[in-house]
Amino acid sequence: MLRDRRSQADAAAKGEIRPAERSRRGGKGRLRSIRSGTLPEAVASRIVEGIGAGRWLPGERIFEVELAEELKVSRIPVRSALKALEKQGIVATIPHRGTYVMAIDEHKIRQAFMVRLDLELHACADAVRNVQEDPALLDALRTIIDDMREAVDNRDVKRFDAADLDFHGWLVEASRIDILSTLWAAMSQHMQIYFAIVGEEWRDLATKFDEHRRMYQLIEQGDTRGLREMLRYHIVESFTR
Numbered sequence: 001m002l003r004d005r006r007s008q009a010d011a012a013a014k015g016e017i018r019p020a021e022r023s024r025r026g027g028k029g030r031l032r033s034i035r036s037g038t039l040p041e042a043v044a045s046r047i048v049e050g051i052g053a054g055r056w057l058p059g060e061r062i063f064e065v066e067l068a069e070e071l072k073v074s075r076i077p078v079r080s081a082l083k084a085l086e087k088q089g090i091v092a093t094i095p096h097r098g099t100y101v102m103a104i105d106e107h108k109i110r111q112a113f114m115v116r117l118d119l120e121l122h123a124c125a126d127a128v129r130n131v132q133e134d135p136a137l138l139d140a141l142r143t144i145i146d147d148m149r150e151a152v153d154n155r156d157v158k159r160f161d162a163a164d165l166d167f168h169g170w171l172v173e174a175s176r177i178d179i180l181s182t183l184w185a186a187m188s189q190h191m192q193i194y195f196a197i198v199g200e201e202w203r204d205l206a207t208k209f210d211e212h213r214r215m216y217q218l219i220e221q222g223d224t225r226g227l228r229e230m231l232r233y234h235i236v237e238s239f240t241r
Contacts, residue, residue, distance in 0.1 A: 039077035044084050046071060048189045051090070051101055052196030058104045062091065088186045090193070104193070110239060112190050117235045119183055120168060121228055123175035128224045130174055138220060141170050145216050152205045160205050161195045167212055171219075208238070 047062065049055075056062055068078045082099050085091045093099045131137045144166045151160035165188055172184040211234045218227040 039073055040080035040084060043067075043071060043073065043077050043081035044189075047081060047085060048090065048192055052193045054196075056101045058101050061098045061100050064099070085189075088189065090189060109194050112187070112194060113235055113239045116168075116187050116191065117232060119180060119187060120171055120231055120235070123172045123177065123180050124227050124231065125224050126175035126177055127171050128219055128222055128227060130176055131219055132222050137174055138216075141167070141174075141216055141219070144170060145213060148209050148212055152209045155205070157205070160208070161192075164195070164208065164212070165191060167215075208234075211237075 047056075047067070062082065064075055064078050064082065068075045071078070082091055082093070086093055086099070089102060091099050092102050144163050147163045148160060148167070150156075151163055169184060169188060172180050175181075211230065215227060215230050215234065218230060
């Protein structure tokens with residue numbers, strides 16, 4: 001699937017961007033309306049969801065006016081959201097031409113997975129120590145694991161992917177290292193897009209669930225070394241799988 005999109009990705013990378021075909025998976029599905037939260041952040045979240053769902057493909061232009069009308073907001077939060085996503089490398093603005101979804105290929109996804117791995121490895125020791133001091137922290141992680149199990153039972157890929165991100169987000173938040181949380185907020189948006197794009201080729205949910213359950217057990221046991229080893233295996237294998 002990624003190979004089929006390389007011409008669009010190459011064009012985006014060179015700045016020679018042309019309109020992309022609508023995704024067969026997502027088509028031009030409408031985005032969810034915004035009801036709460038900071039408007040620019042909410043708009044950015046909808047854009048990320050749209051890219052992941054195939055609303056916009058790599059190399060495709062995002063029209064500011066159209067998006068503002070659909071979300072029933074002014075152009076100001078839309079413009080702010082696009083600027084924030086540009087800083088994160090999710091979109092790119094070309095002067096006098098507009099804003100486009102950035103190129104996505106195997107190399108870029110591999111880089112993101114490796115950066116994500118480094119970020120989460122840094123969180124492990126502090127997260128495990130904090131859980132040992134405050135076992136109640138595990139309550140939220142236990143809920144995520146239960147959600148994953150139900151997603152596997154129901155073969156609900158989208159629900160599993162959301163729980164997957166929640167699991168790793170919990171690990172970062174449990175470390176209580178502010179800079180890691182800030183970096184994860186941006187990284188998780190990239191991962192949401194990549195999960196959706198490679199998702200049809202990456203569907204061994206039972207295996208992925210077992211790996212998350214094992215990581216949960218290692219956290220509960222206070223085994224930082226084992227958690228690091230399992231996390232490294234999980235993320236590297238997730239890319240190659």
